[in-house]
Amino acid sequence: VKALVLEDFHRMVVAERPRPEPAAGEVLLRIVATGICGSDIHGYTGENGRRVPGQIMGHESVARIEQLGPGTEGSGLVVGQPATFNPLIVPADDTRYAGREQHNPARKVIGVAPEIVAAFAQFIVAPAVNVHALPESLPISYGALIEPLAVALHAVRRARVRPEDRVLVLGGGPIGQSVVLAAQKEGAAAIVVSEPDAERRALCERLGAYAIDPAEGPVADRAVELLGGPADVALDAVGVSATLADALAATALGGTVCLVGMGAKRVDLDAFAISTAERNIVGSFTYSADDFADTVAWVSGSPEGIAELISEEVPLAEGPDAFARLSVGVPVPGKVLVHLDESDTGKA
Ligand SMILES: [Zn+2]
Numbered sequence: 152v153k154a155l156v157l158e159d160f161h162r163m164v165v166a167e168r169p170r171p172e173p174a175a176g177e178v179l180l181r182i183v184a185t186g187i188c189g190s191d192i193h194g195y196t197g198e199n200g201r202r203v204p205g206q207i208m209g210h211e212s213v214a215r216i217e218q219l220g221p222g223t224e225g226s227g228l229v230v231g232q233p234a235t236f237n238p239l240i241v242p243a244d245d246t247r248y249a250g251r252e253q254h255n256p257a258r259k260v261i262g263v264a265p266e267i268v269a270a271f272a273q274f275i276v277a278p279a280v281n282v283h284a285l286p287e288s289l290p291i292s293y294g295a296l297i298e299p300l301a302v303a304l305h306a307v308r309r310a311r312v313r314p315e316d317r318v319l320v321l322g323g324g325p326i327g328q329s330v331v332l333a334a335q336k337e338g339a340a341a342i343v344v345s346e347p348d349a350e351r352r353a354l355c356e357r358l359g360a361y362a363i364d365p366a367e368g369p370v371a372d373r374a375v376e377l378l379g380g381p382a383d384v385a386l387d388a389v390g391v392s393a394t395l396a397d398a399l400a401a402t403a404l405g406g407t408v409c410l411v412g413m414g415a416k417r418v419d420l421d422a423f424a425i426s427t428a429e430r431n432i433v434g435s436f437t438y439s440a441d442d443f444a445d446t447v448a449w450v451s452g453s454p455e456g457i458a459e460l461i462s463e464e465v466p467l468a469e470g471p472d473a474f475a476r477l478s479v480g481v482p483v484p485g486k487v488l489v490h491l492d493e494s495d496t497g498k499a
Contacts, residue, residue: 154272155470155489159204160197161478163471168207170274173220176243177276178228180236182491184464185270186211186295189325191262192477201263209270210238210262211486213294216282223279233285235294236277237301237443238262238269243280253437260437271470273491283447293450295488296329296460301446302411303329305438307337310384310409314338317378319401321370322388322412323351323362325486328460330386330411331358335456336449343374343382345397350484358456365393371400382406390414399424407431463487 156166173179188211194202202208216232228234238261241252248255261277262269269275285294307330312318318339320327323346334342335358342360346352352362361377363370374397375381383406385398390412398408399421408430425432438446450457462485465473470489477487 152273153467153491154207154268155209155467155474157195157202157204157206157208161195161475163195163474165467165470168268168272171268171276173218173223173276175221176223176278176280177220178216178223178226178279178282179218179220180214180234180275180277180282181217182209182212182214182270182273182275183233184213184292184295184488184490184492185209186299187473187477187487187489188299192474195474196478203265206265207268207272208262209272210260211295211298212236212270213285213291213297214270214275216284217274220276220279226279226282228279228282228284233287233289233291233294234282235285235297235447236261237281237283237440238298239437239440239443240278240281243278250439250441252440271489271491283444285447286451289451289453290458292461292464292488293453293457296457296486297443297446297450299325299329299486300332300450301438301443302326303333304336304446304449305442306330306386306409306411306435307333308442309433309435310386310407312337312339312384315340316383317380318342319374319378319382319385319398320344320360320388321385321394321398322346323348323355324388325460326412327388328355328358328485330388331355331360332454332456332460334386335359336454341378343377345370345374345394348482348484350482354459354484357459365397369400370397374401384409386411388412390418392419396421399430402430404428405430407433409433409435411435460485461488464490466490
């Protein structure tokens, strides 16, 4: 079977790998399409130190169930069904981190752990408990958006976005776009996205948000004007000093700023904008098993606007080129999906 292998930093190749066999409790998945994540690009360049040469990455994926391993008969999964997988694997008998599996120190993440063959391969195995069936009626590519949308749903839950809230999102790339849809799902009254790239702003507007260019003047002033008041919640999908400063400046007294982007290891903070204004700062990283399952249910209903999140779908052979382009910053407004299985193509 074919796979995109990170042969060395800045070098991705299509290579042959043996087809895996599902062990007890596992399911063999025939991957249909896998999204390229920002973390994969940083892994490709070696910047984040979270990927290694020889690795097969890929954690945002949609597949068909190919084979059920021993002991998975009771899972309810059926061969041939479209499915996605929660890449976060925790030991089966470990209940200490129930409801917050992402905090389990024994967790392993498909697409991050180098010893696991992940979803830029045509076949992978995953624990049956991590596999979620999808309706046949769902355009199959949307299944690859479930993982990034789970990141976004977890973020808006961490930030406690409530119905009728005014929401500011800093950064209109794939994370910011996903956060817009998740904030809408939670009932946000108005959403402003601050994003320097014009195509990304246009995409966010098509999702139903207002989009502003941070180069055109103070973000907080214009966000407050468009929202009709200070933001109840700001979600920083960039995570650098400038965006965090905008988030704090635009947020109401007692409001919440959620840090979900990882743009910088250290940031400068206006301490009084937190202390005297009693603002809350919360971090958000990945999702719990419940967040993921809830996102499966949400996306299974084809939420409005979701098609906008996919900008390009390329065949496996063009995967290396897509990584090369994205790593040098060639702008793509939304997600790029790599189709691993060329017999099962594209959007409906
Ligand atoms: Zn990702």
